[in-house]
Amino acid sequence: MKIALISMEVVPGRPDRNAATMRGKIAEAKAAGANLALFPALSLSGLFLGGVWKQPAFLRDCAAYAEEIAAAADGITVIFGNAAEAERCTGVRRTLMEARDGVLREVAHSPLHGAGNQFAPLLYEMPNENIILAADASPYPICFGAKYLARTAMQQHKTICYINTLGLQDKGKTVYAFPGRAYAFNEKGERILMSPAYTENVTILDTNQLPTKVDFVAEPIIAPTHRMLRYAVQKFLARIRMERVVIGISGGIDSAVTAALYVDAIGAENVLLVNMPSRFNSATTKGLAAQLADNLGCRHMIVPIEESVTHTVDQLTTVPIMGKCATEGEHLTISSFVRENMQARDRSGRVLSAVAAAWGAGFTCNANKAESTVGYATLYGDQAGFLSALADLWKYQVYDLARYLNDSVYGRETIPQGIIDIVPSAELSDAQNVDEGKGDPIRYPYHDYLFRAFAENNETPEEILEYYAKNALEAHIGCNKGLVADYFPTAADFIADLERWWGLYTGMAVAKRIQSPPLLSVSGRAYGSDHPESQIGSYETIRYRALKEKLLQK
Structure with missing residues (x-):
């Protein structure tokens, strides 16, 4: 038997277009x-x-188009997935349909469970054949594991043919890529076929002449993430009919990786980079931003913001506040902290938005997951943008992606090594002078992993403090050994840091995340639909308070 494994882009909510594509693939x-x-x-x-x-x-329309597929299955058996109203009050069910010569029948089904994104593929053991067919619709990175398929093939002593959905789908803010890969495993559990990810194709498997084992090809752990991000950026832009992109670059790692990713995805001719220095930006980072733009070969601009920010400060501090409630001579006072936020908003709300409108483009949000976790971003400032491609990547993953882009995608030092080496800093005040080694308040080598425990493992300060008390926290969360003692000499220091970030994570950062741009789900636990949350603030458990008291008394 010759089996065609169909990798096709599925357009969500358009059974008419999908049926047309399926008829072409059947032919x-x-x-x-x-x-x-x-x-x-x-x-x-x-x-x-x-x-x-x-x-x-x-x-009803899905059922009608299924009948069209049955009619198109002339002289060939077609197995395809559909949805149907479930019996009783259980909602919708996934169905696996068999069609041939106008006859349609259901061969497998399971509940859909609404917006969930983790379920097993529908399996169909073909009668009188030593074959199991597996049809899936799971996004990256939750796609059904090759190890499970191999184990099932070996246990059942049958060949498994597997196909996953291809395309981009979303649950509002959270955007998912479906890799569309085809796999086949022989009855020994050996992988004998693997089609390219994110590619439409028809792969033929002859069960009478099965291929030999396909060896696993080692690659950097960040490589699948790069493939997913590149594909998702391309498809997202095509979906919203946007051809050009404006990116604010600072000379830092997040904006550099964003720029290199977009140039890789849509071409240098469609990207405009904008550096917007203030008096706090060093010659070092301004030079690195210029070098990055030159290496990428795309258009770039330098738009200083010091004059406009100073003008706004002068204006707001001299214009009187009026009204019955105002005191005589009342004016606003602009603190250094407020001025930091004004810089971020001036860059996005004034410069990038205007440049994007003038160039017929959208501008990106360059935030990473560590910043989003604790709200280390400015509303309507650096948190603004049409899409946040890196928002589900921790800082260490951003660095991994930078090195991968240089080594494997561009094959040269496109992102300057100086950007990779320099201390991460927003450069919004003298306290963040990179030439003096001053940077962000987040200590990424440790906080990346602490925040990951919060966001992706649902751990609370109680669990964190328990592991800290046992001197096992670093091994538990995955950071390098010795960091906790280096950063926090005393238990009081550790607890103060833990409570600071937990309070932000469960407090103001939630309000900021609700207002953040759409983002690409990389982990399966992205903020948004993957990560339901409520603005209820932090809570200390009874066990946490007891542990805290005990540690502080030592």
């Missing part, structure tokens, strides 16, 4: 001599549809 499979064509789960409907799942008319 292609027949032309290749296939006896059976396997499509992904939910290949007519898509997965993330929001409230559309509650519309009976949509489900």
Whole structure:
């Protein structure tokens, strides 16, 4: 038997377009001599549809287009995923349908569970054949594991053919990429086929002449993340019909990686870089920003903001406050902290938004996950943008991506080594002078891993303090040994730091995250739909208070 594994882009909510694509792929499979064509789960409907799942008319249309697929299955068996109204009050179910010569029947089903994004593929053991078909619709990185497929093939002593959905889908703010890979495993559990990720194709597997084992090719751990980000950026821009992008560059790592990623994805001709220095920006970072732009070969501008920020400060401090409640001669006072935020808002709200409008583009948000975790960003400032491509990457992953872009994508030092080496800093005041080694208040080698424990492992200060008391925290969260003692000489220092960041994570940072741009889900635990949260503030458990008291008494 020749089986065609169909990697096709599924357009969520458009069964008409998906049915048209499927008819074309069926014809292609027949032309290749296939006896059976396997499509992904939910290949007519898509997965993330929001409230559309509650519309009976949509489900009726999915059923009608399924009949069209049955009619197109002339002389070939077609296995494809669809959605249907479940019996009783259980909502919607995923179905796996078999079509041939106009006849349609269901061969497998399971509950959909609405907006969930973690479930097993639908499996169909073909009668009188030593074959299991697996149709999936899981986004990166939750795609069904090769180890499970291999184990199932070995336990069942059958060949498994697997196909996943291809494309970009979203749950509002959170955007997911589906890699669309095809796999096959023989009855020994050996992988004998793997199609390229993020590529439409029809892969033919002849079960009478199975290929030999495909060896695993080692690659940097960040490589799949780069493939996903590149594909997602391309598809997201195409979806919103945006061809050009404006990126603010500071000479720091986040904006540099964002710039290199977009140039890789859409070409240097479609990217405009803007450096916006104030008096706090060093000659070092201004030089690194210029070097980055030159290395990438794209347009760039230098738009100083010191004059405009100073003008705004002067204006706001001299204009009188009026009204019955005002005191005589009342004026605003602009603190150094407020001035820092004004710089960030001037860059995004004034310069980048105007440049983007003038150039017919959108401007990016360059934030990383550590900053989002504790709200280390300015609302309507550096947190603004049409898309936040790096928002689900911890700082250490941003550095990994920088090195990968240089070594494996560009094959040269595109992101200057100086940007990778320099201390991370917002450069909004003299207290963040990079030439003096001063940077952000976040100590990324430790806080990346602490914040990850909060955000991705649902750990609270109670668990963190328990591991700290046992001198096992570094091994538990994954940071380098010795950092905790170096950063926090006493238990009081450690607890003060823990409570500071936990308070921000559960407090103001929640309000900021709610207002942040759309982001690409890399971890499966991205802020947004992956990470339900409420503005309820921090809470100290009874156990935490007892541990804290005990440690502080030592």
